[in-house]
Amino acid sequence: AQSVSQHNHHVILSEAASLExxxxxxxxxxxxxxxxxxxxxxxxxxLLKYFSGDPLVKGIKGFEAEFIKSKFSFNLRxxxxxxxxxxxxxxAVTSDTGRRALTFxxxxxxxxxx
Amino acid sequence: xxxxxxxxxFRVLKTGQSMTLxxxxxxxxxxxxxxxxxxxxGLRLIHYSVxxxxxxxxxxPDGYNVSRLKKQNxxxxxxxxxxxQTSVYxxxxxxxxxxxxxxxxxxxxxxxx
Numbered sequence: 001a002q003s004v005s006q007h008n009h010h011v012i013l014s015e016a017a018s019l020e021x022x023x024x025x026x027x028x029x030x031x032x033x034x035x036x037x038x039x040x041x042x043x044x045x046x047l048l049k050y051f052s053g054d055p056l057v058k059g060i061k062g063f064e065a066e067f068i069k070s071k072f073s074f075n076l077r078x079x080x081x082x083x084x085x086x087x088x089x090x091x092a093v094t095s096d097t098g099r100r101a102l103t104f105x106x107x108x109x110x111x112x113x114x
Numbered sequence: 115x116x117x118x119x120x121x122x123x124f125r126v127l128k129t130g131q132s133m134t135l136x137x138x139x140x141x142x143x144x145x146x147x148x149x150x151x152x153x154x155x156g157l158r159l160i161h162y163s164v165x166x167x168x169x170x171x172x173x174x175p176d177g178y179n180v181s182r183l184k185k186q187n188x189x190x191x192x193x194x195x196x197x198x199q200t201s202v203y204x205x206x207x208x209x210x211x212x213x214x215x216x217x218x219x220x221x222x223x224x225x226x227x
Contacts, residue, residue: 034215046215046217101147101159103159106154106155
């Protein structure tokens with residue numbers, strides 16, 4: 001069974017600081033990888049996704065993530081965070097076969113201080 | 115398009131009561147899912163459906179039942195609610211051929227006393 005680990009549970013940054021959130025997955029086959037964001041009181045929104053091709057993917061709001069197959073990682077990055085990036089971030093993985101449901105990590109709560 | 119909608123938004127139940135959560139999508143998606151979100155645990159899959167009239171169990175199906183009589187609707191039922199089912203429930207849907215990108219509803223916050 002596939003699993004996802006997010007080791008940073010709570011991150012506090014000042015505005016303009018750089019961000020990197022870790023995500024590691026365990027699955028031996030072909031995977032599709034996602035980062036979702038949940039702003040306070042809102043539902044999940046897709047930030048970015050990786051299916052194939054260029055391992056560096058760019059998403060909305062200046063976020064990007066790099067897929068490193070050898071490390072089973074898909075870390076999320078942003079060069080300069082803003083107060084409006086305060087939210088919870090979820091890494092998720094799914095395979096191309098079977099039920100296609102997402103397996104989520106436990107989430108990272110990002111707090112950006114002005 | 116409304117996307118994925120869920121009703122109700124909030125609900126408080128007493129232990130042993132039953133209720134049904136409704137999820138509707140207007141994107142003609144084949145796949146639909148019910149997740150629950152608990153603090154520190156991310157989202158966990160309860161049940162899912164790969165098409166009208168079909169349902170299957172996810173990671174945490176106990177205490178829940180589902181039905182998908184129409185392609186656009188996916189119902190989640192609690193026959194006898196327990197405090198352990200206090201959670202936020204999210205419905206999602208996806209189109210078969212878009213590499214599993216899922217679209218989420220706004221959630222239902224359920225409290226079982």
